[in-house]
Amino acid sequence: MQSILNWLDNRTGFRRAVHSVFYQRVPGGAKWRYIWGTVLLFAVVVQFITGLFLWMHYSPSTQTAWESVNYIEHEMAGGSLLRGIHHYMSSAVMVLIALHLMQVVIYGAYRAPREVTYWIGLAMMLVLFGLGQTGYLLPWDQRGFQASQVATNIVGVTPGVGDDMKSIAVGGSEFGHHTLTRFFALHAGVLPGILLVLVVLHAAVGRRHGYTPDEEAADQPDAPYWPDQALRDGVACLAVMGTVLAITMLQPAHLGPPSDATVEFNTARPEWYFRFLFQLLKYFQGASGMFIASQLIPGLIMLVMVLMPFIGKWNLGRRFNTLFVLAVMAGIVVLSAISFHEDMNGETEKSKHYLADLRLAKAEAARAVELASMGVPVAGAREQTRQDPMIAGRRLFKVYCANCHSHHDPSPDDKIADKYDALRNVHLEEPTAPNLYGFGSREWMEGMLDPKQIAGPNYFGHTIFAEGDMVDWVNYSIGDELADLPDDEKKAFQMKVKAAAWAISSLAELPYQREMDEQDSAQIEQGMELVLEEFSCIDCHTLGDDEGGAGPDLTGYGSEEWLTEFIRNPQTERFYYNEDNYDEVDRLMPGFVTHPDDPDLNTLTEEELSLIVRWMRRDWPVAEEEAASEESTPPTTEATEEPEADTSDESTEAADDAEDASEEADPEESEPEATEKSTESEPAPEASTSEETATSEPEASPEEPEASEPDADDQP
Amino acid sequence: MSEVTTNTTDNKTVAEPRRSFGSKVLAALVGIGALLVPTAAGFAVLLDPVLKKRKQGGDGGSDDGNWIRVASLNQIPPDGVPRQFAVIDPKPIDKWNRYEPQSERPVLLSRDSEDETPMAISVTCPHLGCIVTYDAKDDTILCPCHNAVFDAEGKRLSPDCVSPRDLDHLEVRVDEQTGDVLVNYKRFKGGIAAQEAI
Numbered sequence: 001m002q003s004i005l006n007w008l009d010n011r012t013g014f015r016r017a018v019h020s021v022f023y024q025r026v027p028g029g030a031k032w033r034y035i036w037g038t039v040l041l042f043a044v045v046v047q048f049i050t051g052l053f054l055w056m057h058y059s060p061s062t063q064t065a066w067e068s069v070n071y072i073e074h075e076m077a078g079g080s081l082l083r084g085i086h087h088y089m090s091s092a093v094m095v096l097i098a099l100h101l102m103q104v105v106i107y108g109a110y111r112a113p114r115e116v117t118y119w120i121g122l123a124m125m126l127v128l129f130g131l132g133q134t135g136y137l138l139p140w141d142q143r144g145f146q147a148s149q150v151a152t153n154i155v156g157v158t159p160g161v162g163d164d165m166k167s168i169a170v171g172g173s174e175f176g177h178h179t180l181t182r183f184f185a186l187h188a189g190v191l192p193g194i195l196l197v198l199v200v201l202h203a204a205v206g207r208r209h210g211y212t213p214d215e216e217a218a219d220q221p222d223a224p225y226w227p228d229q230a231l232r233d234g235v236a237c238l239a240v241m242g243t244v245l246a247i248t249m250l251q252p253a254h255l256g257p258p259s260d261a262t263v264e265f266n267t268a269r270p271e272w273y274f275r276f277l278f279q280l281l282k283y284f285q286g287a288s289g290m291f292i293a294s295q296l297i298p299g300l301i302m303l304v305m306v307l308m309p310f311i312g313k314w315n316l317g318r319r320f321n322t323l324f325v326l327a328v329m330a331g332i333v334v335l336s337a338i339s340f341h342e343d344m345n346g347e348t349e350k351s352k353h354y355l356a357d358l359r360l361a362k363a364e365a366a367r368a369v370e371l372a373s374m375g376v377p378v379a380g381a382r383e384q385t386r387q388d389p390m391i392a393g394r395r396l397f398k399v400y401c402a403n404c405h406s407h408h409d410p411s412p413d414d415k416i417a418d419k420y421d422a423l424r425n426v427h428l429e430e431p432t433a434p435n436l437y438g439f440g441s442r443e444w445m446e447g448m449l450d451p452k453q454i455a456g457p458n459y460f461g462h463t464i465f466a467e468g469d470m471v472d473w474v475n476y477s478i479g480d481e482l483a484d485l486p487d488d489e490k491k492a493f494q495m496k497v498k499a500a501a502w503a504i505s506s507l508a509e510l511p512y513q514r515e516m517d518e519q520d521s522a523q524i525e526q527g528m529e530l531v532l533e534e535f536s537c538i539d540c541h542t543l544g545d546d547e548g549g550a551g552p553d554l555t556g557y558g559s560e561e562w563l564t565e566f567i568r569n570p571q572t573e574r575f576y577y578n579e580d581n582y583d584e585v586d587r588l589m590p591g592f593v594t595h596p597d598d599p600d601l602n603t604l605t606e607e608e609l610s611l612i613v614r615w616m617r618r619d620w621p622v623a624e625e626e627a628a629s630e631e632s633t634p635p636t637t638e639a640t641e642e643p644e645a646d647t648s649d650e651s652t653e654a655a656d657d658a659e660d661a662s663e664e665a666d667p668e669e670s671e672p673e674a675t676e677k678s679t680e681s682e683p684a685p686e687a688s689t690s691e692e693t694a695t696s697e698p699e700a701s702p703e704e705p706e707a708s709e710p711d712a713d714d715q716p
Numbered sequence: 717m718s719e720v721t722t723n724t725t726d727n728k729t730v731a732e733p734r735r736s737f738g739s740k741v742l743a744a745l746v747g748i749g750a751l752l753v754p755t756a757a758g759f760a761v762l763l764d765p766v767l768k769k770r771k772q773g774g775d776g777g778s779d780d781g782n783w784i785r786v787a788s789l790n791q792i793p794p795d796g797v798p799r800q801f802a803v804i805d806p807k808p809i810d811k812w813n814r815y816e817p818q819s820e821r822p823v824l825l826s827r828d829s830e831d832e833t834p835m836a837i838s839v840t841c842p843h844l845g846c847i848v849t850y851d852a853k854d855d856t857i858l859c860p861c862h863n864a865v866f867d868a869e870g871k872r873l874s875p876d877c878v879s880p881r882d883l884d885h886l887e888v889r890v891d892e893q894t895g896d897v898l899v900n901y902k903r904f905k906g907g908i909a910a911q912e913a914i
């Protein structure tokens with residue numbers, strides 16, 4: 001062994017090289033303040049290692065970049081860890097640059113004879129900035145994509161050559177395949193190559209002069225680097241590594257939804273270490289302002305830094321240098337803090353919007369990951385999201401429907417049901433039409449038949465129907481009726497109304513209510529009797545074979561077919577067009593697909609129409625594992641109360657009685673009779689109701705039978 | 717903080733700390749430990765194909781097999797001659813991508829009589845994976861790559877055949893009602909005597 005090493009040393013002289021590293025002189029002995037250069041080097045080495053492995057699995061094209069990164073992140077063994085380390089270590093690099101630089105300036109390490117080492121260091125800093133910037137784009141998610149457009153636009157404002165420089169960086173006028181291949185080549189080839197050369201030069205030139213001696217420790221004896229300084233360096237590296245690892249475990253690296261330039265995305269922000277620049281841009285107006293903020297100011301700062309060795313020749317100059325760097329750092333910290341505060345304070349309108357958009361971006365990202373887990377089509381994840389009812393349906397609703405309709409959970413509590421909550425809501429501040437959240441669902445129908453709600457903002461409040469026949473009917477036949485009833489019969493009547501609501505709701509055949517509807521088929525059947533007989537909805541509405549009057553067709557109300565045809569054109573006899581509103585047609589909802597023969601004239605394409613309908617009906621594909629886990633199931637019509645308890649003999653009897661009663665001509669007369677009998681069983685649903693309300697969880701899923709199961713044990 | 721034995725400000729000679737063995741071991745361990753983390757994460761991802769077994773090229777590989785319809789019974793004459801039939805993978809996948817149905821390697825189907833379940837032979841040569849073809853002239857199956865020769869049922873014809881085993885047979889099922897011929901499509905490891913599904 002020894003002889004082989006001797007042979008090798010003879011040819012290469014490696015012993016001297018190793019010796020020169022391990023036994024270089026550390027002035028004044030090992031010190032913690034000497035660690036920063038090594039730790040920074042370590043962080044960069046980690047980036048080389050992790051970057052190399054990421055490179056093996058990354059695929060730079062617009063249809064595969066996000067997809068391959070997502071695959072690394074969510075499918076591959078150790079992928080999330082690898083990517084997390086690379087992601088967070090880049091932040092660590094920036095922090096370490098700042099610390100190392102401040103140290104160099106404060107200790108005057110840039111002065112003779114170390115000027116060249118210092119300049120090489122500055123060059124390395126710029127290269128590392130470039131690596132951070134180019135790496136940000138590579139995942140090709142919305143955030144990196146949109147933020148990189150800002151960055152390249154900054155390049156574009158360079159006087160004279162800006163446009164050309166931008167085209168060169170982007171590989172054309174628009175972001176596309178070549179933007180990725182160019183950024184990737186820069187990120188994984190050109191910049192690391194330059195960095196490597198600079199690191200070697202920095203080390204070689206630096207070694208020539210050695211550590212900058214600690215002025216206070218000048219009287220202490222020197223020591224070799226190995227092992228004491230090496231140990232300190234090692235411990236510091238390990239600490240950095242441990243911190244990065246811990247953050248990675250707690251908060252896996254961000255991956256936003258796949259980029260889509262056609263979609264509004266208000267949460268595009270640069271990585272935190274460029275936040276100050278982002279904020280600075282806000283204070284300078286116009287094209288010249290942009291140039292001043294993004295190029296002139298940073299350029300001047302760089303110039304001063306480059307000149308520091310000369311400025312520092314005088315004592316006053318050195319003090320200036322120190323103050324300058326500290327001021328710049330303070331400026332960066334303050335600007336960054338302002339920027340984060342503006343976004344995150346949660347009080348200003350802007351911040352509220354930002355946070356809402358952030359939630360939406362998160363939900364879209366989670367959904368895109370779920371979609372990808374089902375296999376990405378060759379056209380890529382962006383295309384996949386554009387065809388997904390959950391993501392694209394919402395976007396389309398926002399553009400075409402949310403000029404008038406809101407679509408938000410009207411329940412007062414602000415709870416977030418699950419990670420997709422933001423994707424189910426479009427909140428319009430000042431709607432002029434009903435809130436369509438859960439359209440056709442039990443809750444929605446119950447509200448429709450509620451005198452307190454039907455003329456309210458979530459239903460017909462903003463429309464011409466606020467004074468229409470339906471509102472009149474609900475006020476009279478339900479509201480007044482209820483008010484006239486003795487207290488002990490109110491509950492029974494409310495239950496009937498609820499049963500009718502459920503019956504109509506079942507016509508929608510909503511995917512998220514399917515199991516509940518099957519389970520409650522008995523109540524729904526009873527409810528349908530009420531709809532047809534006692535409440536005589538078919539006096540106005542058509543329902544199946546029962547031809548009605550002017551009211552909208554209830555056949556398959558809320559179903560895919562009904563909703564599609566309705567949006568296609570609600571101004572038809574089947575829906576809202578009748579003699580009552582001939583002269584108010586312009587206040588009716590317009591049709592969106594009214595030209596069957598000339599699709600170009602339609603506002604929506606058939607595909608878009610279908611996406612909106614499926615979104616409103618929450619009819620979207622669910623990945624298998626997702627379906628199994630409860631947390632992702634859409635929230636149900638919560639706190640399901642039973643309109644009728646069907647498992648006990650008494651209540652069946654009561655229901656029969658109600659039916660009998662409804663057959664009689666005058667509902668007002670028959671009502672007390674029916675309710676008299678049903679009151680015998682009435683405590684039952686009430687008891688179970690209150691208990692269910694108490695126990696029903698906010699996230700109760702429609703698949704959960706308990707939510708709607710009558711509690712037979714509680715029957716008297 | 718080790719104590720220093722010699723104290724010199726001479727640039728050439730440097731103090732050698734005493735009791736530095738512990739520091740040396742510790743320094744080495746700490747340094748290696750710090751670099752081990754990213755390296756380990758990298759190798760985990762590199763070894764993903766070994767660490768996480770997942771089926772590539774189709775996800776029909778459930779417990780009861782990867783049954784694919786390849787022909788109708790009446791397309792296979794009862795003459796014992798192996799004929800090629802295309803196999804369509806209904807759900808091909810490659811890493812994150814899922815593709816439209818596309819063809820897999822074909823199979824050879826033959827049957828000797830009307831009331832016999834057809835025999836399915838994989839066209840992948842067990843030697844190194846070339847595609848074999850039926851040669852009607854000699855009633856043999858040939859591999860063009862290294863000249864392995866099999867009989868019409870896939871048995872090696874000579875003892876010194878380069879192929880380590882006979883051609884692989886695939887399970888066949890006939891749907892009595894529709895007359896569809898289904899094959900439990902699999903790939904096998906090449907170059908070894910035992911038949912081992914991939």
Ligand code: FES
Pocket residue numbers: 841842843844845846859860861862863864878879
């Ligand atoms: S591959 Fe068939 S003989 Fe070698």
